[in-house]
Amino acid sequence: METAVKKIAVLSGKGGTGKTFISVNLASIIDNAAYIDCDVEEPNGDLFFKSKNIEKQEVFVKIPKVDMTLCNGCQKCVDFCKFNALTYLPNKLLIFDKLCHSCGGCVLVCDKKALTEINKEIGNIYVGKSSDVFVVSGKLNIGEATGVPIIKQLFKYELPVKNIVVDCPPGSSCLVMETIKDADYCLFVVEPTIFGLHNFKMVLELVKLFNKPFGVVINKYSEESENNIKYFYENNIKIIKKIKYDKLIVEMNSSGLIVSRMFPEYKSLFTDIFEEIKRFI
Amino acid sequence: MIIAIPVSEKNLKEDVCVSFGRAPYYYVLDSNKGEGSFLKNPAVDQPGGAGIMSSQILINNKVKVLITKSCGENAANVLRAANVEILKAIKGSLEDNLTAYKTSSLEKLIEIHQGFHGNRS
Numbered sequence: 136m137e138t139a140v141k142k143i144a145v146l147s148g149k150g151g152t153g154k155t156f157i158s159v160n161l162a163s164i165i166d167n168a169a170y171i172d173c174d175v176e177e178p179n180g181d182l183f184f185k186s187k188n189i190e191k192q193e194v195f196v197k198i199p200k201v202d203m204t205l206c207n208g209c210q211k212c213v214d215f216c217k218f219n220a221l222t223y224l225p226n227k228l229l230i231f232d233k234l235c236h237s238c239g240g241c242v243l244v245c246d247k248k249a250l251t252e253i254n255k256e257i258g259n260i261y262v263g264k265s266s267d268v269f270v271v272s273g274k275l276n277i278g279e280a281t282g283v284p285i286i287k288q289l290f291k292y293e294l295p296v297k298n299i300v301v302d303c304p305p306g307s308s309c310l311v312m313e314t315i316k317d318a319d320y321c322l323f324v325v326e327p328t329i330f331g332l333h334n335f336k337m338v339l340e341l342v343k344l345f346n347k348p349f350g351v352v353i354n355k356y357s358e359e360s361e362n363n364i365k366y367f368y369e370n371n372i373k374i375i376k377k378i379k380y381d382k383l384i385v386e387m388n389s390s391g392l393i394v395s396r397m398f399p400e401y402k403s404l405f406t407d408i409f410e411e412i413k414r415f416i
Numbered sequence: 417m418i419i420a421i422p423v424s425e426k427n428l429k430e431d432v433c434v435s436f437g438r439a440p441y442y443y444v445l446d447s448n449k450g451e452g453s454f455l456k457n458p459a460v461d462q463p464g465g466a467g468i469m470s471s472q473i474l475i476n477n478k479v480k481v482l483i484t485k486s487c488g489e490n491a492a493n494v495l496r497a498a499n500v501e502i503l504k505a506i507k508g509s510l511e512d513n514l515t516a517y518k519t520s521s522l523e524k525l526i527e528i529h530q531g532f533h534g535n536r537s
Contacts, residue, residue: 219465
């Protein structure tokens with residue numbers, strides 16, 4: 136287990152707290168690291184990395200296809216499908232792709248072998264390199280119901296690295312669950328506002344369910360916001376760093392530049408964060 | 417001709433249910449025989465695809481006319497493919513709507529909503 140790749144999941148609950156900022160900068164100061172963007176509905180980590188030599192892979196899910204010459208209208212598939220993705224009309228089987236969860240059950244219950252599985256593309260993954268960081272991003276096609284299969288494929292990609300920084304989607308839904316399932320450590324990015332704290336508590340519940348070691352970074356910190364982070368002191372939750380609201384970061388971020396690659400004080404700040412994480416992984 | 421109307425309670429004086437797919441019951445009437453009964457809708461608490469599932473049940477019960485206040489696009493696709501006519505319910509009770517149907521004064525339901533398709537992210 137000691138030699139296995141270590142995964143650090145960066146999450147927040149609330150959107151816009153700085154998950155991508157923290158993940159990108161963290162991956163940039165770790166030797167031999169990869170950055171995986173699991174925010175498949177709006178991947179934007181590569182706006183910072185601007186990776187080169189990008190390789191593209193399609194992501195498929197299985198959906199059923201019917202051969203009506205074999206279907207006898209028994210409706211076993213319709214009854215089996217818990218997501219109501221199938222309807223039988225006289226001499227016609229309607230299949231609702233968007234409701235299908237690709238479980239394959241309908242194919243198994245069909246005695247007449249009228250159903251087979253076909254591939255449907257739901258998105259892509261992109262792998263490139265930015266200096267020595269491997270950058271892997273997933274992108275879900277517009278209108279698709281779930282990005283979970285894309286996240287599964289992102290983690291299957293074999294990378295010659297020791298550490299992976301995972302940029303999680305916002306929220307605390309299935310996508311986030313899939314993303315942190317195999318993480319070795321969860322790093323929370325908390326914005327010191329009542330909204331940031333509220334959504335932090337929601338993802339904290341999820342992380343506790345998985346029994347993962349975790350730590351907190353307060354982003355966009357200012358002394359006036361102390362009142363909003365009392366919760367952490369009261370509940371003995373370790374704050375690894377408070378990253379001060381800094382015009383330099385704002386300007387760097389809005390130009391898509393990586394602050395830890397350019398300013399030694401930020402390189403050392405992110406190195407401190409990584410040193411603290413290393414105590415747990 | 418078999419007609420179905422979504423309702424919240426098993427009562428002819430009851431208003432037509434605002435939802436089609438998640439209505440607790442359907443009043444199903446065979447207009448030739450003049451026999452009507454209430455059919456429990458098992459799709460009422462489905463996490464998703466309720467409109468599709470309830471359409472399937474009505475089609476299996478040989479329903480040819482649906483009188484409803486609303487209908488989502490998935491359900492409408494199923495019903496249209498099975499040649500079920502979708503009529504717009506008028507304000508009032510189940511009985512009022514049956515009377516209106518008999519005098520051919522119901523209009524076709526034009527507004528099909530996008531559905532409340534479960535966000536399963």
